[in-house]
Amino acid sequence: MSPEGETQMNRYRRLTLRAAGLVVLSAAGCTGETQDAGPLLPIEIGRGDFCHVCGMTILEYPGPKGQVHELRRERPLLFCSTSDLFAYLLQPETAARVREIHVQDMGGRDWQEPGPGPQGFVDAQDAWYVAGHSRMGAMGPTLASFSAETSAQTFAEEYGGRLLRFPEIDLDVLRSLRGATHPPRRHG
Structure with a gap:
């Protein structure tokens, strides 16, 4: 040539x-995939939304809920409890896909019906958690989530448990929740 x-x-x-x-x-x-730019906000949980882990209808159960925004997904994954949220997050293959994680701030929320709205969700990595308390969530014992340490401490004083931060929550913490059974505390 x-x-x-x-x-x-x-x-x-x-x-x-x-x-x-x-x-x-x-x-x-x-x-139709998101372009993965900028912070993502929590969405409102609808009456027909199901938990990504257990498949239960999210709003039919008490306790804090969670959301995970993943790379290349337009809609976040929704969770009926913080226990299910962390069970998902602690899977080895999950970390590379996660962009944002939100949990409900239970400070000032009704535990039995925490509500569907996006307001009141906080960045899960900044939240305070109470493990080992006497309140039951969607899947039984769960982690109570709060935006402020003082709210978490007040909750722990009333319902028992210990305060944790996001990096402290591991599979051992989740296993300890499954083994926990608490008699109801009397208030008076």
């Missing part, structure tokens, strides 16, 4: 590769 023909062939290859790259990039933009 002549030098002119070789140059023409290289130009053709470059143009073909560029065109193929543009097709791939434009197709990726048409998939």
Whole structure:
């Protein structure tokens, strides 16, 4: 092949590769996947929404709820309890997909019906948790979540338990919840 023909062939290859790259990039933009830019806000949980882990209808059960925004997912995964949320988060394959995690701030919320609205959700990594308390969540014992340490401490004084931060919650903590049975505390 002549030098002119070789140059023409290289130009053709470059143009073909560029065109193929543009097709791939434009197709990726048409998939409906989020572009993974900026913070994501919690959404309102609907009456027909189900827990990603156990499949239970979320709003039919007491205690704090959770949400996880994952990369390349438009809608967050929803959880009926903080226990189910952490059971999901602690799976080895989950960490690489997670962008944002939110839990309900139970300070000032009704434990039996914490509500569906996006307001009152806080960044799970900034929250305070109470483990080992006497209140039951959707799946039995659960982690109570709060935006403020004082609210978590007040809850622990009334219902028992110990305060934890996000990095302290591991599979051992979740196992200890499953083994916990608490008699109801009397208030008076």
